[in-house]
Amino acid sequence: MQEINKISILGAGNVAFHLGKAFAEAGKKVVQVYSRSESSASALADSLHAPYCTGISEVLPGSDLYLLAVSDDAIKEVAGKLTLTNELVVHTSGSRSLGVLKGVSSNTGVFYPLQTFSKNRQADFRKIPVCIEANTGNNAGMLYRLARAVTGKVYFFDSETRKALHLSAVFACNFTNYLYSVAESLLAEHDIPFEILVPLIEETAAKAAEHAPSSVQTGPAMRRDKRIIDEHLRMLEGDPSLSELYRKISEMIIKKHHVNGEL
Amino acid sequence: MQEINKISILGAGNVAFHLGKAFAEAGKKVVQVYSRSESSASALADSLHAPYCTGISEVLPGSDLYLLAVSDDAIKEVAGKLTLTNELVVHTSGSRSLGVLKGVSSNTGVFYPLQTFSKNRQADFRKIPVCIEANTGNNAGMLYRLARAVTGKVYFFDSETRKALHLSAVFACNFTNYLYSVAESLLAEHDIPFEILVPLIEETAAKAAEHAPSSVQTGPAMRRDKRIIDEHLRMLEGDPSLSELYRKISEMIIKKHHVNGEL
Numbered sequence: 001m002q003e004i005n006k007i008s009i010l011g012a013g014n015v016a017f018h019l020g021k022a023f024a025e026a027g028k029k030v031v032q033v034y035s036r037s038e039s040s041a042s043a044l045a046d047s048l049h050a051p052y053c054t055g056i057s058e059v060l061p062g063s064d065l066y067l068l069a070v071s072d073d074a075i076k077e078v079a080g081k082l083t084l085t086n087e088l089v090v091h092t093s094g095s096r097s098l099g100v101l102k103g104v105s106s107n108t109g110v111f112y113p114l115q116t117f118s119k120n121r122q123a124d125f126r127k128i129p130v131c132i133e134a135n136t137g138n139n140a141g142m143l144y145r146l147a148r149a150v151t152g153k154v155y156f157f158d159s160e161t162r163k164a165l166h167l168s169a170v171f172a173c174n175f176t177n178y179l180y181s182v183a184e185s186l187l188a189e190h191d192i193p194f195e196i197l198v199p200l201i202e203e204t205a206a207k208a209a210e211h212a213p214s215s216v217q218t219g220p221a222m223r224r225d226k227r228i229i230d231e232h233l234r235m236l237e238g239d240p241s242l243s244e245l246y247r248k249i250s251e252m253i254i255k256k257h258h259v260n261g262e263l
Numbered sequence: 264m265q266e267i268n269k270i271s272i273l274g275a276g277n278v279a280f281h282l283g284k285a286f287a288e289a290g291k292k293v294v295q296v297y298s299r300s301e302s303s304a305s306a307l308a309d310s311l312h313a314p315y316c317t318g319i320s321e322v323l324p325g326s327d328l329y330l331l332a333v334s335d336d337a338i339k340e341v342a343g344k345l346t347l348t349n350e351l352v353v354h355t356s357g358s359r360s361l362g363v364l365k366g367v368s369s370n371t372g373v374f375y376p377l378q379t380f381s382k383n384r385q386a387d388f389r390k391i392p393v394c395i396e397a398n399t400g401n402n403a404g405m406l407y408r409l410a411r412a413v414t415g416k417v418y419f420f421d422s423e424t425r426k427a428l429h430l431s432a433v434f435a436c437n438f439t440n441y442l443y444s445v446a447e448s449l450l451a452e453h454d455i456p457f458e459i460l461v462p463l464i465e466e467t468a469a470k471a472a473e474h475a476p477s478s479v480q481t482g483p484a485m486r487r488d489k490r491i492i493d494e495h496l497r498m499l500e501g502d503p504s505l506s507e508l509y510r511k512i513s514e515m516i517i518k519k520h521h522v523n524g525e526l
Contacts, residue, residue: 071486072488072491073488073490095483095491095494114459114460114462114463115462115463115466116463116466116467116470116481118470118479121470121473123466127462128462129459129462153459155455155459157455160453161453161455163494163498164449164450164452164453164455164498165450165453165455165459165460167449167495167498167499168445168446168447168449168450168455168460169446169460169463170482170483170495170509171442171443171445171446171449171509172442172443172445172446172460172463172464172467173463173464173467173481173482174480174481174482174483174484174485174516175442175482175509175512176439176442176443176464176467177467177470177471177476177479177480177481177482178476178480178512178515178516178519179434179435179438179439179442180434180435180439180471180476181475181476181477181480181519182431182434182435183431183432183434183435183476184431184475184476184477185477186427186430186431186434187427187428187431189427190423190424190427190428192418192420192424192427192428192431194471194475194476195472196377196392196416196418196428197377197428197431197432197435197471198471198472199377199378199390199391199392200377200378200379200432200435200436201435201436201439201468201471201472202468202469202472203378203379203386204379204435204436204439204440204468205464205465205467205468205469206465206468207379207381207384207440208440208443208457208460208461208464209458209461209464209465210384212444212447212457213440213441213443213444213446213447213457214444214447214448216381216440217437217440217441217444218379218436218437218440219433219436219437219438219440220358220433220437221437222437223334225335225336227336228335228358231358231426232430232433235426235427235430236430241515241518242515244511245511245512245515246433246434246438248507248508248511249438249441249508252441252504252505252508253437253441255504256444
């Protein structure tokens, strides 16, 4: 089985940035960076000591891997403009199927790191799960070896399973962050600094690493504390949408945890 | 100003357990533990090398502080049975006002540690915010000194502000944990282990320590990615309540972050 050494990175956003760095640290060679945006392309290329291009037709053939780290919507468009034949091409999206790369090359796959990346935050890549899918066993094996070079956690999922994972991440990450921002607004109304909530937020997340979340649910709804729930709904009266959200989640918690599940 | 040294703890749950331990480590003397449940009372008392009682009439006078670490609903009842006159009595609840202790003693207060405690998890008390309220400046000062002995983070809030903080914690902690449990169920349907989400959950929480959550919102709703949102709603079709929750939070994210906020 061939080893992946020479990697071309298409895209220069957060995923490209963190994956590129992890590949370089694992001794892989990033041979070219492509991005429509010259400033993004050159910034990433500089950090990886690699050349860059801003035209898709300038992407050179002959790499062991073409990593499409572009936005979900751009995958099909960018991949469609590549003039490759047998080179291995992968995308990095949780929500797009492997099939989106059909016709781009005879060797295709997915290399999906499950993390929320920020440019200004260091990522400890060894702890980040990477989910792999490929159109052949041989490609799956090559991607597995590449993934193992950057992380201790590699999973094989088909597109349907990966989409379910992505959906669960929307609840556990995107929607959770939205709840943090609701708390941020409620605190701001009373001039309470948000930092006061941070230890609680971190402990709640840390608990999820040790206990099934459904087994450690707490709060007024879990206790069926109608008095507090009613008081909270009164406090939220000025924001009907928010009070509806409070009521809905409380009802769902009660329904999940109590046989006779009514508020 | 008198210093609080001798403390009686009423209640033997998680808050009593972690606060008692923090007080003992700060050199305070827990002189008595009360709980209706003999096994809870003796377990906590043993760990603090203190005597215990299971009858409220056996609670001895003369301590510098009576800490009511009982459930919200029990505060009034337990406090009402105490036969004290001038001793300082505090409760530890975020959602109950100071007024609930009226008539119990001429010196009352609140000592609310903002954290979710579990018996089997170590708490680093120095990082836990403690919110104080008292009926006199002198009592506030005494409670402040006690709080500073166990944590670096002390806040003075009146009952209304503390209730707003508690409400915000319901969103950021209780409801967030519920979203984790939604993810847990979605993953279980596809035999995906929950642990795969833990690094993402921890990073999302860690981000909140550095950036205002409203400034780092990501996900399909933030991108207004109608295609993915519709796909997710289809995937949730079998659970109308959950698909409604998905739609509601997505709509709220779009409304918050986009001028023309419609899905």
